[in-house]
Amino acid sequence: MYKVKIIAHGQVQGVGFRYGTVLIARQLGLKGRVWNNADGTVELFVQADNQETLKIFEEKLRQGPTPFASVVKLDVFSTDFDDFQNFDIKY
Secondary structure, X not given: OEEEEEEEEEEXXXXXXXXXXXXXXXXXXXXXXXXXXXXXXXXXXXXXXXXHHHHHHHHHHHHOOOOOOEXXXXXXXXXXXXXXXXXXXXX
């Protein structure tokens, strides 16, 4: 199991970024959680069975999961967290 923490910078709040991220993650069979941070970034915990799927997911995030999102930088860190059963938005 591969687990990463991702912080997305740019125009990522108020543009459907979290919802678009959930759709992409579920299509790829990923598990985790996404949420807004007070500093305007969006943070994610993502787990996958292989690195290739994580790379595809990262590329889709860089392109912006919605037409209104504009990602200027993704910080990606290997990390550990409790396993998730699905991929959802943390409110």
